[in-house]
Amino acid sequence: MKTVVVSLLLALLVSANSFAQSSQLNQYTLGSGDLLKILVYGQEDLTLETRLTDIGVINYPYLGEVKIIGMTVGELExxxxxxxxxxxxxxxxxxxxxxxxxxxxxxxxxxxxxxxxFQPGLNIDKAAALAGGYTERASKTKVYIDRTVDGESVRIQADRYTPILPGDIITIEQSFF
Structure with a gap:
């Protein structure tokens, strides 16, 4: 009985974590470095694939220059x-x-x-693995994420399982032991 309850709680925790990240990606705001594809069904001349520059402006047929940094995918559509x-x-x-x-x-x-x-589903541990793994001196508790939220830079205290987003800057401090 205890094993079943623990398994159910673990499953709920994992699905809540992936739901939270999925929700964050749905509200994901476009920024410099994102590669987008815009399609208008049946209109090949309106198809565009472009990487956003620092100014975040694209030149779209019939609409001219459009500033899209800060928009969500839904808002741009x-x-x-x-x-x-x-x-x-x-x-x-x-x-x-x-x-x-x-x-x-x-x-x-x-x-x-x-x-x-960036790949959806990344957390601090997976990001560290992509970066070759933790060093021997890495702290597993002094981990920070610098993230832009509503145009403002914020620093978040994170743990090894905290989901990350595109554009995040992860800093893993040294451990004293």
Missing amino acids: NYIYEGLKGDYLVDPSVSVSIVEYRPFFVNGEVKNPGGYA
Whole structure:
């Protein structure tokens, strides 16, 4: 009986963690370094694949320059839909997808600090593994994430299982022992 309860609690914890990250990615705001693909069904000339630069502006057919940094995928789809509807198309079917997320960065007590391609489902431990693993002096409790939230940079105290997002800067401090 105890084993079943523990297993159920563990399963709930894992699914809550993946739901939280999925929810974070649904509200993910586009930023420099993201590679996007924009499709309008049946309109090949409106298909665009582009990597966002630091200024975050794309030149989209019929709409001109569009500043998309800070938008979610849904907001960008709606913006393009509204811009094309009426004058250009009756009811455009717009799809925006992220082909490649912007990188995240790991520094401190890992064997190969640097920038790495983001993949959904990453946490601190997995990010450290991508960076060659923890060094012998790495602290498992002094881990920080520098993240931009609503245009402001914040520092988050993290643990080894904290989910990460594209653009995060992870710092793993030294342990005293």
